[in-house]
Amino acid sequence: MATVIAVTSGKGGTGKTSLTGAVSSCLAALGHRTLCIDMDVGLRNLDLSLGLADRALMDFTDVLQGRCPLERAAVEHPDIRGLFLLTAPLTLPDGLTEEAMRGLLRQARERFDYILLDAPAGLGPGFQLAVCGCDRAVVVSTSDASALRDAQRTVSEMGGRTERIHLVVNRVQPKLLRRLHATIDDAMDAAGLPLLGVVPEDSRVMLAANRGKPLILCANKGAAVAYLNIARRIQGQKVPLMRIR
Numbered sequence: 001m002a003t004v005i006a007v008t009s010g011k012g013g014t015g016k017t018s019l020t021g022a023v024s025s026c027l028a029a030l031g032h033r034t035l036c037i038d039m040d041v042g043l044r045n046l047d048l049s050l051g052l053a054d055r056a057l058m059d060f061t062d063v064l065q066g067r068c069p070l071e072r073a074a075v076e077h078p079d080i081r082g083l084f085l086l087t088a089p090l091t092l093p094d095g096l097t098e099e100a101m102r103g104l105l106r107q108a109r110e111r112f113d114y115i116l117l118d119a120p121a122g123l124g125p126g127f128q129l130a131v132c133g134c135d136r137a138v139v140v141s142t143s144d145a146s147a148l149r150d151a152q153r154t155v156s157e158m159g160g161r162t163e164r165i166h167l168v169v170n171r172v173q174p175k176l177l178r179r180l181h182a183t184i185d186d187a188m189d190a191a192g193l194p195l196l197g198v199v200p201e202d203s204r205v206m207l208a209a210n211r212g213k214p215l216i217l218c219a220n221k222g223a224a225v226a227y228l229n230i231a232r233r234i235q236g237q238k239v240p241l242m243r244i245r
């Protein structure tokens, strides 16, 4: 039975899609059947960043509306066994209910160990669909005040749906090292959330996405290690926070 994790932020561009793709790849590499679902209707890009744009032809609404079974719509990555993607449609059809989304997740829970939902920015209908059936949520924020305020608003908006909400602080820069502890503590205080991980600023994140190659297949330091640590913590392992140099 899968754990369903919504990856959210409020503010756009904080690193939700990068984290969803990288952590899902790590969970699959650790031996778990993992499905990532792109919930960013109209602005999907998880398929591109994982190099699955040519294969992911059916989207989650095709499954929701009965046009395609989940087994066919969810495509497996050719280079990472156990990593599956269900992509987003270009528009959200009328009448898609949260109940239908929960139905899709019920099907998926029986077939996978982890399901990660890459939510869109903002708190609109795509976000609501992404969080409606989750067991836990990861809020991705950079350490700046506006992203942290949006993170906090996201948490209030999720109120009651899940109590297991964790923070990932992304794009932490080495030059802030001396102030890092204060920054991360402040970030946790500002978001009011326990910390799941800290990901350094790392140009390999963008380079890997542009090449359509999962980060763990092209890097073994920096952000790649941070995402692997996050995957391990999701599994329940105790992994110390990495030192960012």
Ligand SMILES: Nc1ncnc2c1ncn2[C@@H]1O[C@H](COP(=O)(O)OP(=O)(O)OP(=O)(O)O)[C@@H](O)[C@H]1O
Residues within 6 Å of the ligand: 009, 011, 012, 013, 014, 015, 016, 017, 018, 019, 040, 119, 120, 121, 170, 171, 172, 199, 200, 201, 202, 203, 204, 205, 206, 207, 209, 223
């Ligand atoms: N740790 C990092 N280091 C360097 N660049 C990063 C890092 N994380 C994300 N990025 C880059 O930041 C940009 C935005 O990342 P991403 O698309 O993952 O954010 P998002 O939260 O999904 O955005 P949106 O809200 O538009 O869906 C991308 O170009 C990505 O490569």
Ligand SMILES: [Mg+2]
Residues within 6 Å of the ligand: 016, 017, 018, 040, 118, 119, 120
């Ligand atoms: Mg995104």
